[in-house]
Amino acid sequence: MSVPPACQLILDLENRGGVSCRAKSMFSVMNALESLSRQKGLNVHVSPSGTTCYITSMMFYLEVQLEKDGNLMDVKLAHFGEAPVVCDDLVQLLRMKNYDAFGKILEDLSNMYQIPGNSEMKAKGYLALQALEKDLYSMSLLDRTQDVNRVTEILHGKVGHLVPRTRGTPMNIEFYISPYQILEAELNPGSQVCGTKTVVTIEGTDMLHKLPLSPLIVDPQSGEDSNPAFLQLTDELSMDLPALFVLKFHQPVPMSSSSIEDIHRLTGIQISGLKLAPLYELIVWSALKDKCSEELSTNESCFFVSLPDCPKHCYFINKGSEKSDLAGALVSKIPFSHPKCVPGVIEILRHQVAYNTLISSCVSDKHINEDDSELLYFEVVPHRNTSFCVFFLHPVKENLACVMIDVITSREVHCHLQLNPQDPALSYSDDFIARVVKSCMSVPVVMRAIFRNAAKVKADSKTQDMDVDTKQPHEPPSAQITDSDSLKESPSVAGQHDLVVTNKSSITDSTEENLSTAKLETLGGNTEKSNLSSRTETLCRVEEN
Structure with missing residues (x-):
């Protein structure tokens, strides 16, 4: 059956367009391979037919074979003195046009x-x-x-x-x-x-x-x-x-x-x-590099971490010094x-890396508190080789408490909860805290567990106080802390009672302030601003087994 002249003209134009597209596709692939190879310092040769590209060095060569329509057929690699072998991983990369990954492999081979x-x-x-x-x-x-x-x-x-x-x-x-x-x-x-x-x-x-x-x-x-x-x-x-x-x-x-x-x-x-x-400065830098799309300064030492069913955490990272193991x-x-x-x-x-993971869990891309939600404050302080301390205010009393975490190996962690002898126990054993650490490798999750348990201790303490009040004559209230930055008991997000700050602006506006100073200032004039290092030494003493 003969084709009408007008239709034949249309078919001829379509065929010419198809050939042009195929030639353009093949040319673009070859051009990309040539450019990429020369960037990596390799030599490039294209066969007379234009369907094969050879990427060569003194010690290896790659043979990239294309069909005339520009589709990839094979990629073969031959090391010095070896026969060429088809590389399926390279074939897949080029079919996906992932030239960055292909270039990285060329670099590794070189x-x-x-x-x-x-x-x-x-x-x-x-x-x-x-x-x-x-x-x-x-x-x-x-x-x-x-x-x-x-x-x-x-x-x-x-x-x-x-x-x-x-x-x-x-x-x-x-x-x-x-x-x-x-x-x-x-x-x-x-x-x-x-x-x-x-x-x-x-x-x-x-x-x-x-x-x-x-x-x-x-x-x-x-x-x-x-x-x-x-x-x-x-x-x-x-x-x-x-x-x-x-x-x-x-x-x-x-x-x-x-x-x-x-x-x-x-x-x-x-x-x-x-x-x-x-070391902690390097860990913070590495964590921010992974967690942030934008470049944040490694000078940041205050980070806000949000968890479900818990007040927001504020972590001060004490970066230590360049001395010894720190x-x-x-x-x-x-x-x-x-x-x-x-x-x-x-x-x-x-x-x-296990140690770094724990420290990094306290780092986030939030270094400014963006709302007026309740806050719990913590300070992370280096201790020895692979141990560190997390300081916080006791949820019931106003004394410093501390969890010492010692990463013995990547699979073994020891923990020790240290409290002022006059403060109520938080009923969590050291072994239990260690199990929580190993199961999540996250300091904020561990501290949330401790504070949830502390809420029960606080509730029990209030019940006991009420029982005492009913049995004893009423006395005038003792002097209260009236400082605007003082701490008071307030319902947490979960509906439990936690220790929170009523006026947080003075702290959140100055994130470079050391947590120890911030914590002590919130206690008002009844608490002496003692040196953190002396408290660290006292709270971090662990009896040798």
């Missing part, structure tokens, strides 16, 4: 070979990385059973939850996840909720280091206490290379000086380029030369 020397030396570095990856994978299988889940591996595995390197993505280790992240993952099946991760790679150095060129674990189960036995690092199994293995973090991790020293003792290698600062640094990577160091380093990292 960094893998940033070792001084010729191509042979760089190839030896790649062999060393492969040997390390095999040993780490063997260690990851030690505690793995058929029913083990990801969260258990993250929190308890010798090398956390290990994901082997795919052709384009480096090996990574997920080693800590908070209870809230676990809950979020459970409530949102299929969501990409992940904990703290580190990437396993190799980097060039100015000095030579002896690195293994083949796996050192012969039998993962042959060591003592279920630890693997390693072969001796002989000349046959190793080589002096201008490189080191590194655990790299996507975001720098605030670490205490003592944790950094522990890692140094374990690896024998100094972490270079560190700048010491008060100092720390932001750590971006940890160098090491032997796979046996990794489990110990992972355990130190877990410990530090």
Whole structure:
């Protein structure tokens, strides 16, 4: 059947338009790949047909194959001396046009070979990385059973939850996840909720280091206490290379000086380029970076935290000083030369991140009280290596109380509630508080639990006072606190009675004011403004077991 001339003209125009669109699509993909590759310092070649793009370096190359309509066919990666292999992860990224993630992988591939020397030396570095990856994978299988889940591996595995390197993505280790992240993952099946991760790679150095060129674990189960036995690092199994293995973090991790020293003792290698600062200042900075869309000053030390069924909390973060263990640094990577160091380093990292999680729970993007709601005031003060104190006013009396939290490991927390001997007990045992801490890893949630229990104590105390009043003759009331900033008992949001401030403007307008001074000023002239450090020493004394 013949096509009318007018219709044929329309079909010809449509076909030309389709070809133009397909050519434009293919050109745009090629143009993006060329631009991205050159930004990463790589060479780019396009085949005469225009359907294949080669991204090359001295040690590897990528082959990106397109159809004539611009749709992606395959992405192949070949390392030095190896045959090309299809990379499904890279195919997926390019099909989604996620050029940022694709560029990050190009950068990781390039960094893998940033070792001084010729191509042979760089190839030896790649062999060393492969040997390390095999040993780490063997260690990851030690505690793995058929029913083990990801969260258990993250929190308890010798090398956390290990994901082997795919052709384009480096090996990574997920080693800590908070209870809230676990809950979020459970409530949102299929969501990409992940904990703290580190990437396993190799980097060039100015000095030579002896690195293994083949796996050192012969039998993962042959060591003592279920630890693997390693072969001796002989000349046959190793080589002096201008490189080191590194655990790299996507975001720098605030670490205490003592944790950094522990890692140094374990690896024998100094972490270079560190700048010491008060640890709590670094933790606050890191927390604000995660929680805030806008940049907030790290000088902020007062934060407002809202919880359901509870008055709003105001936390003053006492950042301490750069002295001794109260100092720390932001750590971006940890160098090491032997796979046996990794489990110990992972355990130190877990410990530090668990501690950071508790302090970060007191930090929010709200550093100004935006309403006139009731407030409970707390001060977070560093104590020793991995312990800190949370000071607050006793809900029944007007004396300082304190909860000391000692993070023994990422899985063990000790707590001690310290009260003035004359104040009513709050009936929570130290073990119970520790269980609450471990279950939520949130200081505000723990303090809410304590204040809820205190409301019952206060109610019982009032009942006893009423019983006494009915049995004794009425006496004139004693002198009351008349200062406008004084404390009074007022119903909380939950309908219970909590200790609240009637006039909060003087405090909320000056968030830089130290909590100890603010708390003591609210007590009026009947309370002496003693030094916080002396109170800290008194309240933080814990009997040695």
